[in-house]
Amino acid sequence: MIARFLKDEGVEYIYGYPGGAALHIYDALFRQDDVKHILVRHEQAATHMADGYARASGKPGVVLVTSGPGATNAVTGIATAYMDSIPMVVLCGQVASHLIGEDAFQETDIVGVTRPIVKHSFSIRHPSDIPTVLKKAFYIASSGRPGPVVIDIPKDMTAPTERYEYVYPRKVKLRSYNPVSRGHTGQIRKAVDLMMSARRPVIFAGGGVITGRASEALTALAHRLNIPVITSLMGLGAFPQNDPQSLGWPGMHGSYESNMAMHHSDLVLGVGVRFDDRVTNNVNRFCPDARIVHIDVDPSSISKTVHADVPIVGAADHVLNEMLNQIGQRTEAQEPLDEWWETINAWRDERRGKLYEPAAAGEPLKPQQVVEAVHRATHGDAYVVTDVGQHQMFAAQYYKFNQPNRWVSSSGLGTMGYGLPAAMGIKLNYPDEHVVLFTGEGSFQMMMQELSTCKQFGIPVKIVNLNNASLGMVRQWQDLNYKSRHAHSYMESLPDFEKLIEAYGFKAITVSTAEQLEPALEEAFRSKDELVFLDIHVDPREHVYPMQVPQGAMCDMLLSKTERT
Amino acid sequence: MRHIISMLLENEPGALSRVVGLFSQRNFNIETLNVAPTDDPTLSRLTVTTHGDERIIEQITKHLNRLIDVVKLVDLTEGAHIERELMLVKVKAQGSARDEVKRTADIFRAQIVDVTPSVYTVQITGDATKMDAFLQAVTPLGVLEVARTGVSGIARGDKVLSL
Numbered sequence: 236m237i238a239r240f241l242k243d244e245g246v247e248y249i250y251g252y253p254g255g256a257a258l259h260i261y262d263a264l265f266r267q268d269d270v271k272h273i274l275v276r277h278e279q280a281a282t283h284m285a286d287g288y289a290r291a292s293g294k295p296g297v298v299l300v301t302s303g304p305g306a307t308n309a310v311t312g313i314a315t316a317y318m319d320s321i322p323m324v325v326l327c328g329q330v331a332s333h334l335i336g337e338d339a340f341q342e343t344d345i346v347g348v349t350r351p352i353v354k355h356s357f358s359i360r361h362p363s364d365i366p367t368v369l370k371k372a373f374y375i376a377s378s379g380r381p382g383p384v385v386i387d388i389p390k391d392m393t394a395p396t397e398r399y400e401y402v403y404p405r406k407v408k409l410r411s412y413n414p415v416s417r418g419h420t421g422q423i424r425k426a427v428d429l430m431m432s433a434r435r436p437v438i439f440a441g442g443g444v445i446t447g448r449a450s451e452a453l454t455a456l457a458h459r460l461n462i463p464v465i466t467s468l469m470g471l472g473a474f475p476q477n478d479p480q481s482l483g484w485p486g487m488h489g490s491y492e493s494n495m496a497m498h499h500s501d502l503v504l505g506v507g508v509r510f511d512d513r514v515t516n517n518v519n520r521f522c523p524d525a526r527i528v529h530i531d532v533d534p535s536s537i538s539k540t541v542h543a544d545v546p547i548v549g550a551a552d553h554v555l556n557e558m559l560n561q562i563g564q565r566t567e568a569q570e571p572l573d574e575w576w577e578t579i580n581a582w583r584d585e586r587r588g589k590l591y592e593p594a595a596a597g598e599p600l601k602p603q604q605v606v607e608a609v610h611r612a613t614h615g616d617a618y619v620v621t622d623v624g625q626h627q628m629f630a631a632q633y634y635k636f637n638q639p640n641r642w643v644s645s646s647g648l649g650t651m652g653y654g655l656p657a658a659m660g661i662k663l664n665y666p667d668e669h670v671v672l673f674t675g676e677g678s679f680q681m682m683m684q685e686l687s688t689c690k691q692f693g694i695p696v697k698i699v700n701l702n703n704a705s706l707g708m709v710r711q712w713q714d715l716n717y718k719s720r721h722a723h724s725y726m727e728s729l730p731d732f733e734k735l736i737e738a739y740g741f742k743a744i745t746v747s748t749a750e751q752l753e754p755a756l757e758e759a760f761r762s763k764d765e766l767v768f769l770d771i772h773v774d775p776r777e778h779v780y781p782m783q784v785p786q787g788a789m790c791d792m793l794l795s796k797t798e799r800t
Numbered sequence: 801m802r803h804i805i806s807m808l809l810e811n812e813p814g815a816l817s818r819v820v821g822l823f824s825q826r827n828f829n830i831e832t833l834n835v836a837p838t839d840d841p842t843l844s845r846l847t848v849t850t851h852g853d854e855r856i857i858e859q860i861t862k863h864l865n866r867l868i869d870v871v872k873l874v875d876l877t878e879g880a881h882i883e884r885e886l887m888l889v890k891v892k893a894q895g896s897a898r899d900e901v902k903r904t905a906d907i908f909r910a911q912i913v914d915v916t917p918s919v920y921t922v923q924i925t926g927d928a929t930k931m932d933a934f935l936q937a938v939t940p941l942g943v944l945e946v947a948r949t950g951v952s953g954i955a956r957g958d959k960v961l962s963l
Contacts, residue, residue, distance in 0.1 A: 346814060351825045355868045358814070375868065410963065411810060411871040535862035538855065
């Protein structure tokens with residue numbers, strides 16, 4: 236019944252790992268060809284694969300794991316998806332109903348364990364409920380503000396000896412769940428009033444614009460009013476970065492001009508963002524002169540950290556189009572923004588050419604220049620996946636995104652090990668595209684067993700290992716806050732990555748000088764059908780700048796090891 | 801400020817733990833909690849009293865509303881409402897105290913629902929301040945055990961919380 240439902244729901248791939256409580260389901264999958272199962276090497280990877288696919292496609296990723304350790308191994312991936320509002324359906328085997336509560340072999344109360352990190356969860360109590368519950372799960376996971384949904388399936392619910400009639404439920408209704416779509420016209424009018432009269436407005440667009448497929452509307456609105464656009468880390472690609480109105484992303488390691496512009500603005504139009512602490516810095520000193528308009532599909536996101544002067548609950552696409560519509564009917568002139576753009580362009584000029592110092596001859600490569608070189612080698616249109624740490628920030632800063640759904644990174648939870656499986660989930664579904672993973676030797680070693688999955692299913696991702704032999708971001712904090720006492724932020728006894736990769740039958744290239752970089756990239760990106768691992772030795776002393784000063788306002792930044800605002 | 805939030809909840813296993821979990825997870829406080837099925841067997845009514853400024857209460861109600869199992873919700877403290885709690889108290893009732901307990905119970909319009917030679921069990925209903933006042937009055941006489949139901953409430957007038 237589960238296999239048939241997945242087929243009818245249009246699911247092509249599921250990611251999982253078998254075990255006792257899930258064996259009936261696995262047997263059903265074995266006896267059909269429509270839904271393809273990808274066997275991972277650790278359940279956490281299954282959730283990240285589903286997550287990567289979901290971020291690139293906008294559709295829910297599907298995971299199948301067994302009870303107990305199978306389910307608990309999936310927890311980190313579920314939490315990752317929850318924090319970034321990623322649609323996912325996780326099917327967990329469970330011990331048979333009569334054993335539940337008896338501490339049976341491989342029993343865990345996974346509904347209880349995952350309760351704070353799911354959008355919703357279900358336990359199947361009768362086999363005939365399976366199609367409806369699954370339909371509800373897919374609906375909840377992918378509508379409104381998306382998120383992961385866990386379904387607990389006791390083994391006896393899938394017993395092949397019992398037969399029930401199966402009908403695919405085309406629609407489900409939940410009396411207590413009706414996600415809003417249209418925004419309130421009156422609130423939108425108030426927001427438009429503010430936008431027409433603002434002297435220093437900024438648009439702050441987040442992941443909600445990508446999830447809500449509202450990039451086009453956002454771009455049209457920004458162009459119509461000539462307002463500068465800042466996207467959050469989750470929103471990279473929601474507005475083309477090659478557009479002169481793009482200021483990049485704000486926050487802890489955001490661009491100088493975006494932090495300066497947001498801090499000095501008199502109006503922030505937040506769309507599908509959650510004003511998280513990595514953006515606002517000290518929330519009491521956040522944007523002192525700005526009125527806040529906050530559009531979000533989830534009312535609980537509004538005024539959670541930053542008070543919204545004009546809250547608008549609704550889907551980004553609808554609200555932005557309604558704004559355009561109302562602006563079209565206005566007769567009054569918009570406040571001119573020339574002076575504001577002059578100020579912004581002056582901020583841009585201040586830091587132009589000073590972002591980092593490329594390596595001198597004989598010096599180790601800078602991670603920033605590697606990201607820039609990869610951007611050139613892939614013509615800026617690859618799917619870019621990252622792990623977590625300095626390399627993640629460098630990738631976000633120096634790879635420029637012009638399309639939504641191309642930047643895939645664990646932003647909210649910051650899950651090391653996320654990258655490789657997420658990249659695999661994308662490459663599997665988009666085999667004709669370049670999928671680049673930026674990782675570090677720390678993150679990569681958390682999930683490197685998945686190379687074996689790449690081998691089994693032929694998943695040729697490109698891996699750029701920015702190897703600084705240390706946990707760079709931890710090291711940076713220790714340099715700045717702990718007088719360079721590098722407590723356990725070094726990586727001794729690293730494997731010989733070339734040999735390791737070759738052991739799986741893949742190609743690895745080691746790069747340690749600037750001269751080797753371009754030829755290595757050329758070789759790596761020549762074909763889209765070959766997994767290539769680039770072990771690039773980069774300068775371990777490099778820090779990520781700008782960096783906001785703790786407890787400061789957005790505009791309080793360290794700009795390099797010697798400069799601050 | 802103290803708020804009484806009342807909601808209709810799917811009468812499903814796990815629904816209550818989602819509500820309670822939300823409070824601890826988001827660092828909100830629960831002072832009292834009261835839950836029982838309604839006339840519609842598929843729905844429970846859950847009433848919680850909590851403390852917080854306007855911003856916190858707004859967050860609490862928004863997050864509760866986000867739970868799929870929460871069907872409908874009202875902050876009773878926003879309008880005129882009736883608030884009731886029931887309390888059972890065992891009080892020492894020997895010697896001169898025996899009459900004093902009886903008199904105090906009468907003053908509070910409470911009932912003595914169980915009697916032994918040494919103990920009265922008193923049942924009292926009302927709002928939380930009345931419970932507190934009664935307890936204060938009988939504490940010098942010797943309170944042995946207290947069982948309170950937590951607050952239940954309903955809006956005054958024609959307003960109803962239903963589907």
